Amino acid sequence: MFKDITGGITAPQGFKAAGVKAGLKKSGKEDVAVIYSTEPAAAAAVFTTNTMAAAPVIVSRQAAEKGKASAIIVNSGCANACTGEQGLADAKAMARITADLLGVAQDEVLVASTGIIGVTLPMEKVAAGINKTVGELSVEGAAKAAQAIMTTDTFAKSCAYEFELSGKMVRIAGIAKGSGMIHPNMATMLSFITTDAAIAAPVLKQALTEAVGVSFNMVSVDGDTSTNDMVAVLANGLAGNTVIADSAGKDYQLFSKALTAVCIDLAKMVARDGEGATKFLEVNVSGAASFAEAKKAAMAIAKSPLVKTAFFGQDPNWGRILCAVGYSEAAVVPEKTSLDISGITIVENGLGVPYDEHALRTVMAAHDIVVNVDLAAGAAKATVWTCDFSYEYVKINGEYHT
Structure with missing residues (x-):
């Protein structure tokens, strides 16, 4: 249904991007990015629920209410x-500078920042970085x-798809950043999505x-919800498909599936790249009374330090999971209740059962592990x-500010 394509965030028609080194990061790596649509785009965004929301979140929330944007300016390091x-x-x-x-109008630019909290931006460097980025x-x-x-x-986290919508080829792409301070609703997690699909802004927001x-609200690395979370999507309509004006038709359903696929791909990359991570864990909870109930159980497992450290130690301590x-x-x-780890049944009807210890050791030593619980x-x-x-997670976060 969806074809993987190359090109990253600029794969859809009418999008340009750049990233430069402005001197905001001690590492000296790229730290200012601009994503630009050559045509004004329908826009939608979702932001952190943290009440200590950062300045760029406050500014971008207001801008996103218009449902129209031309660019996104992002800095990292602060x-x-x-x-x-x-x-x-x-x-x-x-x-304004962008x-x-x-x-374009100032309120057609969304702003995002990520990095150390409580430090003001070195605006001289930021301004020079924006100038350089736009030039590139x-x-x-x-x-x-x-x-x-x-x-x-x-x-770097990126994906792009191509698919057909009302007889036109449509492209959708996304990038994301996120490694630590990751927990719904969303987490230090930024994601930007572009598409050349034609869709009305209110419908885009719903999708x-x-x-x-x-996707992003189903990821947890360390249980901390950031001040700066933001997911934004720009849709400039250059694919020429019939405008998706409501959520009733097949075109909306197909577009929604494509957007969801991009978000899930990026969300899984964020979890996979958790700070100091040695394991990628997928927690599936079934047999629940509702999606919300299933999510509660799955999140409890995913957030548990005892569960997470057990997997780091390759210890199949199933009691921690059921706890x-x-x-x-x-x-x-x-x-x-039943429980299996990557297909090896450990619990049936609420009781531990015999299992192949060698096979389970092999599963626990793998990088990707699946936990299945039936309530x-x-x-x-x-x-x-x-x-x-892992030990590395503690080291990274113990030394982050310094």
Whole structure:
């Protein structure tokens, strides 16, 4: 249905991007990115639920309400969070500088930042970086843009698809950053999605909200929800498909599936790249009374330090998993509950059962591990993605500020 394509965030028609080194990161790597649509685009965004929201979140929330945008300006290395009036002025300045250089309205520019909290932006460097970035905008700039939004990430996160919509070939692509401070609703997690599909802004917002609900909001690395989370999508309509004006038809369903696929791909990359991670864990909970109940149980497992450290130590301590299910407050029938790890059944009807120890050791030594729990309380299910806790996670976060 969806064809994987190359090209990253600029794969859809009419998009350009760039990422440059502005000197905001101690590492000296790329730290300012711009994503630009040559045609004004329908826009939608979802933001952190953290009440200590960063200045760029406040500015972008207001801009996104219009449902129209032409560009996104992003910096890494400084979160511009908990920075008061100066922070707000700086976030607005980032939008204004970008808008002036592109010849668009200031409120058509979304702003995002990521990095250390409580530090003001070095605006002289930021302004110079924006100027340089806009000057380098091109279709070939996708990779540098993906690199420029990274902080403790170990790899750039990007995907792109092509599919047919009302007889026209449509493209959709996304990039994301996220490694630590990851937990719904969303987490230090930024994601930017572009598409050349034609879709009305309110419908785009509905599709994005639905997609985020089963992707980025189903990821937990360390249980901390950031001040700066943001997922934004721009749709410029250059594919020429019939405008998707409501959610009733097949075109909406197909577009929604494509957007969800991009979000899930990126969300899984975020979990896979958890700070210090040695394991990628997929937690599937079935037999739940509702999706919300399944999510509660799956999240409890994914967030449990005892579960995460057990997987790091390659210890199949299934008691920790069922313990997390129990305190999740999800409806469960204990005497009918079952559990398997990557297909090896460990618990049936609430009791431990004999299993092949050699096979389980092999499973626990793998990088990718699947945990399946059946609550025996209904027919709903949910999937959460997470990772283990390692010594390296403690080291990274113990030394992050310094």
